[in-house]
Amino acid sequence: MKSIFNADAHKEIIDRIEKLNENTLAHWGKMNVSQMVWHCQGPFNIMLEKNDYGMKPSWLAKVFFKKSLYNDKSWRKNLPTAKFLKTKDDKNFIVEKPKLVELVNETYSHRERKEWNPHPAFGNFTHDQWGQMQYKHLDHHLKQFGV
Secondary structure (H helix, E strand, O other), rough: OOOOHHHHHHHOOOOOHOOOOOOOOOOOOOHHHHHHHHOOOHHHHHHHHOOEEEOOOHHHHHOHHHHHHHHOOOOOOOOOOOOHHOOOOOOOHHHHHHHHHHHHHHHOOOOOOOOOOOOOEOOOOHHHHHHHHHHHHHHHHHOOOOO
């Protein structure tokens, strides 16, 4: 599994984000591209402890979903979105895209960091699991938009 902490994977993700524009259409799902780049900021904000979105520990999440966050199996299309990362509001692509790139780069700058605080809902992740999870989530949504 690729990791956002790997130089090649980081560059690949940034290059793919840069291919998006405000007219890029989704191949599936309900989000438009502006909503997607806003949505993808959430997991980075959680990891970097900028926002926990009021999440609470969840044994259901830990037991039934946690491993799927960082394993090699691709997520299926049209998975439900967590409520706190869902928006029906219009987002400004010109504002949100650079925020996502900044968060990806900030996360990559922590590539040597080994200790992370627990995720508010899923609990502890290793450094490798955090990196794989971030890559997997972005990869899923970038594929959604054909990049």
